[in-house]
Amino acid sequence: xxxxILITIATAATPLLIAAVGEVVVERSGVLxxxxxxxxxxxxxxxxxxxxxxxxxxLGVLAAIIVGALFSLLFGFLTLTLxxxxxxxxxxxxxxxxxxxxxxGESFVGLPGIKMDYIHIPxxxxxxxxxxxxxxxxxxxxxxxxxxxxxxxxxxRTRAGLTLRSIGDNHTSAHALxxxxxxxxxxxxxFGGACAGLAGAYLSLVYTPQWIENMTAGRGWIALALVVxxxxxxxxxLAGAYLFGAVSIGQLHAQxxxxxxxxxxxxxxxxxxxxxxxxxxxxxxxxTMVNTPASLGRPFVPDR
Amino acid sequence: MKxxxxxFAAAAAVMSFGTMAAExxxxxxxxxxxxxxxxxxxYQHHQGLEHMKKELGDKVETAYLESVPEGADAERxxxxxxxxGCNIIFTTSFGYMDPTNKVAGKFxxxxxxxxxGYKREHPNVATYNSKFxxxxxxxGVIAAKMSKAGVAGYIASFPIPExxxxxxxxxxxxxxxxxxxxxxVVWANTWFDPGKEADAAKALIDQGVDIxxxxxxxxAPMQVATERGIKAFGQASDMIKFGPxxxxxxxxxxxxxxxxxxxxxxxxxxxxxxxxxxGMKEGHVVMAPFANMPDDVKxxxxxxxAKIKSGEFNPFTGPxxxxxxSEWLKAGEVAENGVLLGxxxxxxxxDDKLPQ
Numbered sequence: 042x043x044x045x046i047l048i049t050i051a052t053a054a055t056p057l058l059i060a061a062v063g064e065v066v067v068e069r070s071g072v073l074x075x076x077x078x079x080x081x082x083x084x085x086x087x088x089x090x091x092x093x094x095x096x097x098x099x100l101g102v103l104a105a106i107i108v109g110a111l112f113s114l115l116f117g118f119l120t121l122t123l124x125x126x127x128x129x130x131x132x133x134x135x136x137x138x139x140x141x142x143x144x145x146g147e148s149f150v151g152l153p154g155i156k157m158d159y160i161h162i163p164x165x166x167x168x169x170x171x172x173x174x175x176x177x178x179x180x181x182x183x184x185x186x187x188x189x190x191x192x193x194x195x196x197x198r199t200r201a202g203l204t205l206r207s208i209g210d211n212h213t214s215a216h217a218l219x220x221x222x223x224x225x226x227x228x229x230x231x232f233g234g235a236c237a238g239l240a241g242a243y244l245s246l247v248y249t250p251q252w253i254e255n256m257t258a259g260r261g262w263i264a265l266a267l268v269v270x271x272x273x274x275x276x277x278x279l280a281g282a283y284l285f286g287a288v289s290i291g292q293l294h295a296q297x298x299x300x301x302x303x304x305x306x307x308x309x310x311x312x313x314x315x316x317x318x319x320x321x322x323x324x325x326x327x328x329t330m331v332n333t334p335a336s337l338g339r340p341f342v343p344d345r
Numbered sequence: 346m347k348x349x350x351x352x353f354a355a356a357a358a359v360m361s362f363g364t365m366a367a368e369x370x371x372x373x374x375x376x377x378x379x380x381x382x383x384x385x386x387x388y389q390h391h392q393g394l395e396h397m398k399k400e401l402g403d404k405v406e407t408a409y410l411e412s413v414p415e416g417a418d419a420e421r422x423x424x425x426x427x428x429x430g431c432n433i434i435f436t437t438s439f440g441y442m443d444p445t446n447k448v449a450g451k452f453x454x455x456x457x458x459x460x461x462g463y464k465r466e467h468p469n470v471a472t473y474n475s476k477f478x479x480x481x482x483x484x485g486v487i488a489a490k491m492s493k494a495g496v497a498g499y500i501a502s503f504p505i506p507e508x509x510x511x512x513x514x515x516x517x518x519x520x521x522x523x524x525x526x527x528x529x530v531v532w533a534n535t536w537f538d539p540g541k542e543a544d545a546a547k548a549l550i551d552q553g554v555d556i557x558x559x560x561x562x563x564x565a566p567m568q569v570a571t572e573r574g575i576k577a578f579g580q581a582s583d584m585i586k587f588g589p590x591x592x593x594x595x596x597x598x599x600x601x602x603x604x605x606x607x608x609x610x611x612x613x614x615x616x617x618x619x620x621x622x623x624g625m626k627e628g629h630v631v632m633a634p635f636a637n638m639p640d641d642v643k644x645x646x647x648x649x650x651a652k653i654k655s656g657e658f659n660p661f662t663g664p665x666x667x668x669x670x671s672e673w674l675k676a677g678e679v680a681e682n683g684v685l686l687g688x689x690x691x692x693x694x695x696d697d698k699l700p701q
Contacts, residue, residue, distance in 0.1 A: 042551050045547070053540065056540075146382065150382040150388070156572075244540065249540060249563075249568060251568065251587065252382075253563055253564070254381070255380045258535075258541070260540070289541070289544065290544055290547075290548060293545050296532060299529065301698045303700050304532035304534060304700045305534060308532070
């Protein structure tokens with residue numbers, strides 16, 4: 042039972058983690074894309090639809106990643122090439138995604154979907170207590186951990202990551218050094234879109250294998266908040282996502298046990314706990330200032 | 346903020362469509378709390394709209410807004426509908442009660458129909474509801490027969506009378522079979538969040554319940570029950586496709602006939618304020634086929650359904666004790682509708698503290 046609870050927590054945390062880790066790359070490059078929810082829901086409908094028609098959840102995942110990236114390209118074109126306001130464009134992307142996915146998914150409503158199989162490694166997955174947790178979860182759970190490690194390594198241990206962060210901190214200087222600011226930002230935005238699409242596919246293929254309109258139910262916004270409260274550090278995002286998942290599931294168990302705490306208070310606990318803990322970890326103001334991309338959300342027009 | 350903008354955008358879109366059509370027809374407008382693709386509550390209301398459109402044809406023009414949050418956004422949405430020339434507006438969630446009455450005061454010529462509420466502050470406001478608890482009682486009977494653990498899990502949305510009534514009816518039904526039957530309640534504090542509903546179902550199952558029932562709107566709990574190999578009840582629509590070996594039955598809301606009747610009344614000019622509370626007898630509440638159960642359970646369920654449908658039996662018939670053991674209804678006493686519609690306490694046997 043304990044193992045089942047931990048797996049439930051991992052399932053709740055994984056979509057938040059994937060989307061937030063994608064967004065951290067976008068924001069580290071100095072772009073604020075508030076369209077996570079919209080890209081996520083597009084990924085969810087695409088993943089569901091493709092998996093259902095082809096019978097392969099993996100093709101669904103692939104399609105969701107591609108659609109997420111393409112959808113974010115729209116945001117990239119508007120904000121990077123046409124230099125529109127990033128906040129407004131991001132919001133518009135969310136609205137467009139929610140509406141468009143509802144329209145595209147109309148014929149999928151009420152159809153049971155295809156669930157991605159759990160991994161099964163003979164012997165290892167059958168170990169008592171930890172077998173299922175470590176070796177028997179859905180494949181995307183492992184992808185999310187690799188993704189976090191990869192992004193953390195990329196941002197802080199590679200030259201390309203340094204370049205990306207330098208653009209986020211001061212795009213004018215980066216441009217003066219000959220770095221292709223706009224091109225790199227395009228790539229970052231598309232990476233964020235791809236991750237959001239993957240997170241969406243996780244919802245419609247693993248978490249709750251079905252398509253329902255608005256099924257993201259605000260998870261894109263939670264991912265966005267996680268990025269900020271984790272002060273743009275991938276491992277802290279992982280901590281935040283799992284903390285959020287753990288408290289969300291924990292409060293449901295507390296309710297089912299019938300402890301006499303008002304359920305409204307319990308329901309708000311995940312938000313409170315995550316904010317408080319992440320603010321505490323990031324309480325060193327100087328470090329937080331250093332971690333905040335200084336050019337975040339500011340438009341950049343290269344001189345020609 | 347997101348949702349505000351969303352509802353505005355949706356409102357603007359619907360308005361612009363609405364004004365293009367002919368002016369002569371009666372315009373019926375609907376406001377839904379969830380997306381029409383939720384396959385639950387809002388989906389069924391929309392099915393009702395479609396049914397009404399088919400029946401009344403050219404005489405009526407329709408518009409709807411989906412995913413309108415309860416509260417201040419709802420008031421804006423209702424008011425925009427009223428201004429855009431709607432003749433009758435159906436507001437289909439409990440939380441739209443005060444906004445509906447407020448807007449109704451400003452637009453005396455527009456008819457308002459509020460679902461599941463009890464306030465009719467102006468002559469142009471009618472209320473309508475269905476006795477879903479009749480179906481919940483039958484579910485309770487089935488649950489107690491089918492459960493080996495003697496405990497069912499109940500995924501609830503918000504502590505409003507409608508939901509409390511459902512929990513009580515479920516418990517009473519279960520206790521009519523097994524007096525020691527227990528119900529664990531988890532409040533999701535949302536009508537619609539598939540992920541959260543699935544998590545709630547998993548939490549309940551991990552704590553040992555072997556029957557799941559829900560008063561939230563998505564099909565997610567049914568899928569979790571299927572995956573974990575236990576039985577469950579559907580909500581609002583027939584969810585058998587999501588649990589072919591899982592769904593015991595489902596309470597199906599059939600709003601179509603009511604919408605036809607009320608919109609037709611506006612067309613004919615005979616609309617009057619009323620408060621309708623239809624149940625199985627009136628055909629507003631329909632049970633999905635009883636499935637995945639032995640014949641004797643099925644027979645008992647059918648008998649119970651027949652007794653409720655004929656009006657012979659009311660689920661809230663005494664003796665019934667409140668949660669603390671004090672007497673609520675004497676033997677043979679039937680609860681008054683007014684008390685039920687404001688119900689804010691549990692009956693004996695609910696393993697939960699009611700959030701106030």
